[in-house]
Amino acid sequence: MDEQTLAVEFRNITKTFDNVVANSKVNFKVQKGTIHGIIGENGAGKSTAMNILFGMYSPDAGASSDAGEIKIYNTPVKWNSPFDAIAHGVGMVHQHFMLANTENAVDNIILGAEPVFYALRKLPSFFRLIQTKKAVQKLKTLAKVFDFEIDWETAIEDLPVGVQQRIEILKLLYRNAEILILDEPTAVLNPVETEALFINLKKLKEQGKTVLIITHKLNEIIACTDEVTVFRHGKVVCSLKTKDTSTEALAELMVGRKILLQVSVPPQKEFSKTPVLEINNLVLYSQKKAKKKLDHIGFSVLKGEIVGIAGVEGHGQSELAQILLSPNAKEFAIKGNINIFGKNILSLKTNQIRELGVSFIPENRQAQALLLDSALQENFLLGNHDKGELQFYNFLSFNKIKEKLLKIVRDYDIRPGNPNSLARQLSGGNQQKLVIARECYSQPKLLIASQPTRGVDIGAIQFIHKKIIQVRDDGAGVLLISSELEEILALSDRILVIYAGKIVAEFNRGDPKLSRIGYYMCGASERENVH
């Protein structure tokens, strides 16, 4: 390897938080002018390593003999904040964009690095006038060099996420970043936008920039990177040339054992074709902005069937899931009909709907499902609190709760499984398993699963998928809402594509036209019935 062209080198970097070793003697090298993938499960230490590189954390000092160091272009660096990092040409695009939503692209990009009139540069900030023209000029040249298409005048909130991401990248380029770190850049993009991003990244590479991309989507690693570094349990397992590896091999390296990337789904069992959930001509307005969130939606979920709702996030899926549980929510106005087991639920309260046999896995477990600062047993109790078997003469019986919880902990392999440990102390995967265990405890007849495997490691994904199939095979209907296309394709017996609040396409499992689903997700055409 030619030492001259190293952009980043980690040598023996260790980082601990309160006795938890997040990074242990991490070593890896990134060549200048390449796209370098960083993969690993949640908690494997990849984000910590990148945050160190970005100046957010400083590595542990350690003894002088084995002290680690970071080299940028072969020069050891030591920085205390992201400001130092950006001064050395290292910048990061976070998974959740750091943009002021009501301002336009130019204002967002120059924020914090405004070009000011030279004569005024020493004055207090109040007097330093911004040379907006100069900024715009510089930005337009930059955009031309990298061939970025950007709408400069529109407020951020009205731009598609793909463009917002380009603005974030440009923000770094404007600050003369040579090394760009992208954290889960494709999580919010649709397939077309993802492709556009990869093209943009390749242009950056051609201009000599170095890109580090953190992701858990293995096929993207294969598609766009030159080299890849695999993290596991806070250590670097290995760095490979991408062309010498495959998704299967990478998955094995990540988890440490052989795993199947897709669960095998047994054929649907025969159940009577009674609908569990029927939605007719549902129109939903949000009260605040009088915006149409769902537009004449109609479909049904039958007994023993998984119906998948595919689509890029923010096209009405969250609202759909929400109104199935709380149709009376103040923030919405509804037209149309929702029937569950033939019963109109529009006037029912959440607990009455749940009593019908509906369980719900919300998209954001921390915000919508868990009591983070409560013990596992109290989290398990939520939603099951009215069940007689957990009570003793109408009072809570923590002995009985504990007993049931311990069974669940065993069945679902939740760690740590101490009934008294706090939900906050669990990893994302274990938190999610706890939520799913709780929601499946009452043997639902209709399971609404919204993003059931978001931010969950591969091992847990497999487990959750099996569980969802088991719920189906027990005779329940499952409505699966996910922006992970792979997940939808693997699990669903029937797939609906949602775009801008409308169902734009419908496919059965194995439909040859499924290859075009990506185009429908971007709003390609009207609903196409394949019956």
Place this chain on the structure above:
Amino acid sequence: MFIKKILIIIQPVLAICMGLFIGLMIAYGLGENPWSVLKILVNGAFGSTHDLASTLFYTTPLIFTGLSVTIAFQCGLFNIGAEGQLLSGAFAATTVGILFANLGSPLAPFIAICASFIGGALWGFFAGYLKAKRGSHEVINTIMLNFIAVGITSWLTLYVFPNRGTQNPETQEIAAQFRVPSLFLTEHATVNFSFFLALLVAVLTWFFLWKTVLGYKLRATGQNITAARLSGISVNQMQILAMVLAGGVAGLVGVAEILGQAGKFRIGFSPEYGFMGIAVSLLGRNKPLGVVLSALLFGALHKGTMNLDLETENITRDLSLVFEALIILSVTAEGLWSYILERRK
């Protein structure tokens, strides 16, 4: 884990010491001997049966208001309105005591106690209803309801049930059969039945919040309102219930003051018990047992600093309040302590 548990206990103790230290330094600056100031403080609070009785007298209302803030807090609500609720409760007890003077039943004290609770609960209900149904923030609601409670009770005292025999702004005396028994019959018999009622209410609060389904639903609402709603808990009802209970418990201050101590409603009888209840609850980590302990500390501090005024030359009544406030301030500056403790790493 173990260290963290110790820190949780040490932190308030450390805070008390720190507040005391600053206070004693100020006393030193004023020309007092810190050691004798400390002695006066401790003796003033616990030195004799009489002092202890006084301490418990101040402790009792603080347990009620502390529990009131705790109940609301467990439901995710910040009850600034304990002051108004206790006035409302106290006045309700007074009203019953005056209007039903002919009632001879042995249940009379019990009826008056219920009136205290209901009076406070009503005031809590207003705040809870406005929060749950109209979406107006409970902090604003309760502050405004405090003003209204002060105004209404003062007006009722002066114009509806005035004590014509004196110039004091107070009501007539309530009928004797409504009074609750006093204990510690010293010259100024101070502590009364209400202290034990307060302990009982603390136990009941704990049992309700941690052992009943309803209490669980209330706490779940406080921890994560979205998760609670999605799991079928009617969060609006829980919020109203929490404020009703919080108001009711604050209203029980009326038992201590009206039925136990004064036998009449005196305008301005509360040295802001309601607001101190916030500090009591925070220091007690929003748990009933913690509330009882921290109310005891606040009660002792209140009594002790009163003696500073009497027994030292340079510490006046105002300065003794500063002393008290300093300790409360250092105790409640929780963020500061965790900051200092975490800096060591």
